Amino acid sequence: MTLYVDLAEQLGARIEQGLYRPGDRLPSVRALSLEHGVSLSTVQQAYRHLEDQGMATPRPKSGYFVPPNRQKLALPKINRSVQRPVDVSQWDNVLELISIPPGSDVLQLGRGMPDISSPTLKPLLRSLSRLGRRQSVAELSYGCIHGDPGLREQVSRLLLDSGCQIPYQDIVITTGCHEALSAAICATCQPGDIVAVDSPSFHGVMQALKGFGMKALELPTDPLTGISLEALELALEQWPIKAIQLTPTCNNPLGYIMPEANKRALLTLAQRYDVAIIEDDVYGELAYSYPRPRTIKSYDDDGRVLLCSSFSKTLAPGLRVGWIAPGRYLQKVLHLKYIGTGMTAQLPQLALAEFIESGHYEPHLRRMRSQYTRSRDLMTDWVRRYFPVGTRISQPHGGFMLWLELDSAFDSQRLNRALLPHKIQIAPGSIFSAAGKYRNCLRLNYAAKPDAHLEEAVRIVGATVAQLLDSDH
Amino acid sequence: MTLYVDLAEQLGARIEQGLYRPGDRLPSVRALSLEHGVSLSTVQQAYRHLEDQGMATPRPKSGYFVPPNRQKLALPKINRSVQRPVDVSQWDNVLELISIPPGSDVLQLGRGMPDISSPTLKPLLRSLSRLGRRQSVAELSYGCIHGDPGLREQVSRLLLDSGCQIPYQDIVITTGCHEALSAAICATCQPGDIVAVDSPSFHGVMQALKGFGMKALELPTDPLTGISLEALELALEQWPIKAIQLTPTCNNPLGYIMPEANKRALLTLAQRYDVAIIEDDVYGELAYSYPRPRTIKSYDDDGRVLLCSSFSKTLAPGLRVGWIAPGRYLQKVLHLKYIGTGMTAQLPQLALAEFIESGHYEPHLRRMRSQYTRSRDLMTDWVRRYFPVGTRISQPHGGFMLWLELDSAFDSQRLNRALLPHKIQIAPGSIFSAAGKYRNCLRLNYAAKPDAHLEEAVRIVGATVAQLLDSDH
Ligand SMILES: Cc1ncc(COP(=O)(O)O)c(C=O)c1O
Ligand SMILES: Cc1ncc(COP(=O)(O)O)c(C=O)c1O
Numbered sequence: 001m002t003l004y005v006d007l008a009e010q011l012g013a014r015i016e017q018g019l020y021r022p023g024d025r026l027p028s029v030r031a032l033s034l035e036h037g038v039s040l041s042t043v044q045q046a047y048r049h050l051e052d053q054g055m056a057t058p059r060p061k062s063g064y065f066v067p068p069n070r071q072k073l074a075l076p077k078i079n080r081s082v083q084r085p086v087d088v089s090q091w092d093n094v095l096e097l098i099s100i101p102p103g104s105d106v107l108q109l110g111r112g113m114p115d116i117s118s119p120t121l122k123p124l125l126r127s128l129s130r131l132g133r134r135q136s137v138a139e140l141s142y143g144c145i146h147g148d149p150g151l152r153e154q155v156s157r158l159l160l161d162s163g164c165q166i167p168y169q170d171i172v173i174t175t176g177c178h179e180a181l182s183a184a185i186c187a188t189c190q191p192g193d194i195v196a197v198d199s200p201s202f203h204g205v206m207q208a209l210k211g212f213g214m215k216a217l218e219l220p221t222d223p224l225t226g227i228s229l230e231a232l233e234l235a236l237e238q239w240p241i242k243a244i245q246l247t248p249t250c251n252n253p254l255g256y257i258m259p260e261a262n263k264r265a266l267l268t269l270a271q272r273y274d275v276a277i278i279e280d281d282v283y284g285e286l287a288y289s290y291p292r293p294r295t296i297k298s299y300d301d302d303g304r305v306l307l308c309s310s311f312s313k314t315l316a317p318g319l320r321v322g323w324i325a326p327g328r329y330l331q332k333v334l335h336l337k338y339i340g341t342g343m344t345a346q347l348p349q350l351a352l353a354e355f356i357e358s359g360h361y362e363p364h365l366r367r368m369r370s371q372y373t374r375s376r377d378l379m380t381d382w383v384r385r386y387f388p389v390g391t392r393i394s395q396p397h398g399g400f401m402l403w404l405e406l407d408s409a410f411d412s413q414r415l416n417r418a419l420l421p422h423k424i425q426i427a428p429g430s431i432f433s434a435a436g437k438y439r440n441c442l443r444l445n446y447a448a449k450p451d452a453h454l455e456e457a458v459r460i461v462g463a464t465v466a467q468l469l470d471s472d473h
Numbered sequence: 474m475t476l477y478v479d480l481a482e483q484l485g486a487r488i489e490q491g492l493y494r495p496g497d498r499l500p501s502v503r504a505l506s507l508e509h510g511v512s513l514s515t516v517q518q519a520y521r522h523l524e525d526q527g528m529a530t531p532r533p534k535s536g537y538f539v540p541p542n543r544q545k546l547a548l549p550k551i552n553r554s555v556q557r558p559v560d561v562s563q564w565d566n567v568l569e570l571i572s573i574p575p576g577s578d579v580l581q582l583g584r585g586m587p588d589i590s591s592p593t594l595k596p597l598l599r600s601l602s603r604l605g606r607r608q609s610v611a612e613l614s615y616g617c618i619h620g621d622p623g624l625r626e627q628v629s630r631l632l633l634d635s636g637c638q639i640p641y642q643d644i645v646i647t648t649g650c651h652e653a654l655s656a657a658i659c660a661t662c663q664p665g666d667i668v669a670v671d672s673p674s675f676h677g678v679m680q681a682l683k684g685f686g687m688k689a690l691e692l693p694t695d696p697l698t699g700i701s702l703e704a705l706e707l708a709l710e711q712w713p714i715k716a717i718q719l720t721p722t723c724n725n726p727l728g729y730i731m732p733e734a735n736k737r738a739l740l741t742l743a744q745r746y747d748v749a750i751i752e753d754d755v756y757g758e759l760a761y762s763y764p765r766p767r768t769i770k771s772y773d774d775d776g777r778v779l780l781c782s783s784f785s786k787t788l789a790p791g792l793r794v795g796w797i798a799p800g801r802y803l804q805k806v807l808h809l810k811y812i813g814t815g816m817t818a819q820l821p822q823l824a825l826a827e828f829i830e831s832g833h834y835e836p837h838l839r840r841m842r843s844q845y846t847r848s849r850d851l852m853t854d855w856v857r858r859y860f861p862v863g864t865r866i867s868q869p870h871g872g873f874m875l876w877l878e879l880d881s882a883f884d885s886q887r888l889n890r891a892l893l894p895h896k897i898q899i900a901p902g903s904i905f906s907a908a909g910k911y912r913n914c915l916r917l918n919y920a921a922k923p924d925a926h927l928e929e930a931v932r933i934v935g936a937t938v939a940q941l942l943d944s945d946h
Contacts, residue, residue: 091808098811101617102610102819116613125606128820132601137575140589140789144574175648175793178815186684191664208812211659316613320648320818335564338571339681340813342651345793345821346575347601 003038004045011046012055015066026056026064052288054373067377073384073393075223076254076405079437083235085194085217088210088434093413094203097427107457108445110416110427112252114400115371115447116316120364124315127351139350143343145334147173147323150353155323158356161291162284163298164307166325172333173323173344177282180308180324182208183340185243187306187332188276189214193242195278196235198227200403200432200441202252202280205245209434216434217241223394223403226251226258229265236273243276249293250283253403253432253443255396257287263296270304276329281309282322285365287398288373303328311352313399314365319348372400372447379446382455386462388469400447405429406465409472410440418464424457476511477518484519485528488539499529499537525763527846540850546857546866548696549727549878552910556708558667558690561683561907566886567676570900580930581918583889583900585725587873588844588920589789593837597788600824612823616816618807620646620796624826628796631829634764635722635757636771637780639798645806646796646822648814650755653781653797655681656813658716660779660805661749662687666715668751669708671700673876673905673914675725675753678718682907689907690714696867696876699724699731702738709746716749722766723756726876726905726916728869730760736769743777749802754782755795758838760871761846776800784825786872787838792821845873845920852919855928859935861942873920876902879938882945883913891937897930 011026020026027035029043036043047064050056056064097110131139146152152168159166174180181204189195191213197205199218209216217235219227226248235241244266248258258266270277279296287293297307306329310322321344326333355361376396383393383404392405406412412428419425429441444461448454484499493499500508505516520537523529529537570583604612619625625641632639647653654677662668664686670678672691682689690708692700699721708714717739721731731739743750752769760766770780779802783795794817799806828834849869856866856877865878879885885901892898902914917934921927 094811095618095807098615098618098816101622102614111615113614116610117608121608121613125608128605129602132605132820132824133598135590135594135598137589140594140791141575141586142571142584142785142790145568145571149574175814175818176816178811179813182812204812204815207808211808211812312615317615317816318613318819320814320816334568335680335684338567338651339655339677339684340652341648341793342677343571343649343790343793345648345818346791347605347821348818351605 004042004049007032007036007038007042008046008049011050015055020066022066022068024066025062026066028063051370052290052373054288054377057374057377068381073391076392076394076403076441078220078222079199079218080220083217083219083231085215085239086435088206088216089436090203090431090433091207091210093428093431094207097425097431100425105423107424109457109461110425110443111445112313113317113445113447114313115368115449117449118364118367120360120367121315123358123360124351124355127354128347131347131350139347141346143346143349145338145343147344148346148349148353150357151349154353154356158361159325162281163294164325170330171323171325172330172337173321173349174310174337175322175341175344176312176317176320177280177308177310177322178204179337179340180310180322181205181278181280183324183333183336184278184306184308184326184329185209185214185245186212186336187326187329188243188278194239196232196241196244197434198246198251200253200429200438202247203431205280206431206434218434218437221254222256223254224256225262226256229262229269232266233269236269236275241273241275243278244270245278245280247280247283248296249281250287250396250398252283252399253401255394255399255401255403257293257397260294263294264299267296267299267305271302277305279305279307281307282313283399284309285314286369286372286400288369289397290369297325300327314368319352320345321348321352375400375446375450376402378450379444379458382458383462386459388462388466400445402444402446403441404444405441407469408440410465410469412439412442415442415464415468418468419461422460424461426461477515477522480505480509480511480515480519481522485523488528493539495539495541497539498535499539501536522763524843525761525846527761527850530847530850541854546864549865549867549876549914551693551695552672552691553693556690556692556704558688558712559908561679561689562909563676563904563906564680564683566901566904567680570898570904573898578896580897582930582934583898583916584918585786586790586918586920587786588841588922590922591837591840593833593840594788596831596833597824597828600827601820604820604823612820614819616819616822618811618816620817621819621822621826623830624822627826627829631834632798635754636767637798643803644796644798645803645810646794646817647783647810648795648817649785649790649793650753650781650783650795651677652810652813653783653795654678654751654753656797656806656809657751657779657781657799657802658682658687658718659685659809660799660802661716661751667712669705669714669717670907671719671724673726673902673911675720676904678753679904679907691907691910694727695729696727697729698735699729702735702742705739706742709742709748714746714748716751717743718751718753720753720756721769722754723760723869723871725756725872726874728867728872728874728876730766730870733767736767737772740769740772740778744775750778752778752780754780755786756872757782758787759842759845759873761842762870763842770798773800787841792825793818794821794825848873848919848923849875851923852917852931855931856935859932861935861939873918875917875919876914877917878914880942881913883938883942885912885915888915888938888941891941892934895933897934899934
């Protein structure tokens with residue numbers, strides 16, 4: 001174990017044991033350096049490691065502190081209702097969420113928007129601007145169907161961090177992760193087929209299954225470790241499942257990271273029953289721990305995993321640039337890509353390739369990871385403070401989404417209507433289920449820089465929840 | 474009839490009668506103004522009208538001339554082979570065409586690229602550059618699912634020129650015309666359904682039918698007036714056709730404009746048999762005559778026409794911005810759009826809205842129309858000069874594509890292989906047919922500014938064709 005990890009673990013243990021209490025100042029870098037006989041930079045590394053894990057918070061000019069107390073709220077419950085393949089519903093509720101134009105005065109706590117105000121995005125905007133001016137075939141023409149070779153090489157390089165060795169020839173650029181997921185679903189399944197999914201699950205996939213006429217089988221999903229492998233095995237025994245679709249790393253909406261052992265076990269099951277795995281890794285690079293977790297794809301040795309991702313959550317969704325590493329389904333995916341959109345726009349691809357190649361991506365990720373870690377803690381605190389007792393809450397290990405569970409009679413669609421006059425919108429839980437379960441749940445976005453305005457919004461949501469709960473009794 | 478149209482028709486008649494011969498200088502604007510007692514600007518308008526019709530060519534500082542002789546080559550034959558619904562093939566040949574990255578040193582006479590070097594594009598590039606620099610939610614966030622309201626308003630206004638009164642609420646922005654067409658097909662048909670298509674026909678649609686598991690019924694298509702309505706009626710009697718998909722205005726690849734009466738008759742047939750019409754208008758604004766021809770959609774009174782288009786042919790395909798006016802299928806199309814790509818990128822939408830609103834679009838179209846008219850004449854001339862006697866050729870009235878038909882034994886895929894060492898690629902005819910017909914045909918792009926280099930390329934293609942034909946005998 002390296003020195004700094006060792007030191008971080010010692011400090012972490014002291015915090016866990018209550019030697020340092022929430023809000024306490026932690027020993028200075030200099031003091032620790034003397035005490036442990038290590039260099040200043042080793043101590044700094046140790047503190048950054050603790051920070052990544054949410055156990056220390058830096059304050060400008062005053063050193064590191066133990067984050068404010070999080071009186072542990074209970075985790076959301078695992079949904080164990082009868083599992084059978086169902087046709088997907090909920091389009092009306094999704095449509096409501098995605099019909100609001102950007103720049104409207106509604107505070108959209110329900111959408112999957114990252115923070116796009118970071119100064120680390122500037123070099124990307126400069127590239128966009130410079131390349132946007134060029135009157136050349138490179139930007140204005142049809143690209144090649146696979147996407148820009150330069151960008152594909154950069155993606156191939158990024159994938160190394162998740163344990164994947166995928167040559168750029170096996171990567172196809174897509175119009176966002178949406179297109180990657182749709183192509184993956186259509187490449188592996190026919191109308192009428194059954195797809196097993198984590199639950200709650202990203203509404204885009206639910207709606208794709210609906211649109212293409214497939215059935216969703218929602219698996220019980222643990223809020224800390226992901227889908228139940230036992231339940232999956234039972235389902236594979238019982239139903240002719242064609243594909244498993246899931247977001248195992250920094251899950252949306254639950255925020256968990258599936259343990260590596262589970263990822264491997266999942267792949268083994270998929271091999272045994274010969275089903276494809278559609279792995280959504282769109283938040284994978286926003287895991288709070290470093291180095292980032294491995295993907296299921298990284299263990300894939302027979303090309304059955306279709307890895308789908310995009311720059312929508314790490315950089316900006318307006319770019320609409322994603323990718324897919326479709327394994328043995330490459331040819332089918334190329335065809336689907338062609339009929340879906342022809343090609344992906346050239347300009348953002350070229351700007352992204354330039355941004356990553358110039359080394360701007362890693363520092364940006366680093367910054368966003370620690371910003372989102374702090375925001376998670378703050379948001380969790382606010383929920384504890386402003387929401388009714390008994391509210392259950394997820395413990396995200398990456399991304400920027402919080403999942404809340406309320407009394408089983410609660411209706412989050414009603415909550416959204418009650419929030420209308422306050423110009424606040426949350427994501428109602430039901431859209432994360434094929435069958436419209438999770439009406440008593442909601443998802444909150446904590447990507448935006450936390451400020452008094454945001455705190456006030458959370459207070460209003462909490463108070464409105466309380467009112468609705470009261471009026472039910 | 475307005476004065477200038479009157480004058481243009483008189484002049485046109487004299488040219489037709491051989492009073493002025495190919496290459497002759499036409500009377501000066503001043504002379505005609507005196508002769509007919511009309512203003513100088515009326516004469517100028519009349520000349521522009523003749524120019525639009527390909528009957529007069531301006532030369533800088535020397536006035537108008539009758540375009541060089543076009544010894545009439547015969548038109549392509551109408552394919553009357555047995556019509557029955559078939560599964561689409563030909564993906565391999567399409568893939569070859571679309572796998573070449575932009576900037577390769579292959580002269581791509583086979584792709585659907587417009588000329589992107591016009592100075593009238595500059596304001597668009599300036600907008601792209603300026604907006605690309607902005608770090609704001611408007612450009613970087615998810616837009617709303619329908620697309621940018623400002624751009625939709627501009628598209629609604631443009632549609633007036635084709636006789637359509639469509640409020641912006643009924644227009645959905647898409648990722649190119651590809652996405653519009655795919656959504657239209659999936660909104661109106663199920664896997665296994667039969668779609669009637671013009672033939673030859675755009676390969677993107679053929680492949681979409683293949684991908685979604687529908688069958689194509691190729692209708693005999695006249696190279697000057699489009700699909701045979703008699704054949705369509707017979708087919709509608711005989712088969713459970715769900716939709717008719719066609720490009721009636723400036724057809725790709727044949728270049729014809731379906732007469733208005735035929736468009737109306739087609740709609741009546743569709744109403745009688747209750748089938749949807751998927752109208753591709755992607756080249757409609759590039760009709761050489763002005764005002765532009767009406768769309769079938771403009772006669773639609775029960776929402777059965779899904780109008781699909783994009784800025785790919787009029788401005789630049791790299792933008793990947795298209796639209797669909799889906800009539801009664803709006804809700805289904807929105808859902809398909811969501812699962813296909815989520816949203817369309819914001820930046821190009823905003824830049825396009827600005828470009829059109831500032832009045833830059835009409836002058837650009839005007840310029841491209843007359844450039845393409847002249848290029849058609851030149852290209853036709855070159856084909857006459859450099860291709861073997863007996864070559865049949867289309868007479869495009871819009872767009873920038875020429876369709877050539879050779880001896881029935883000719884193989885245009887072999888031609889492409891023979892052209893490899895010359896680094897020239899043409900589009901083999903077979904990809905424009907579901908069943909791989911038209912192997913003896915090819916499509917040439919004449920969008921690029923004609924120069925000696927292009928002429929030499931056409932000469933090489935012609936000579937290679939002759940060699941292959943000879944070696945067959
Ligand atoms: C899990 C997950 N996958 C995919 C997407 C869609 O990504 P993109 O915007 O790149 O299409 C989202 C965004 O909401 C998401 O949360
Ligand atoms: C008739 C026709 N429709 C649609 C398209 C595709 O247009 P877009 O590039 O906007 O997807 C093309 C381009 O090749 C075409 O020729």
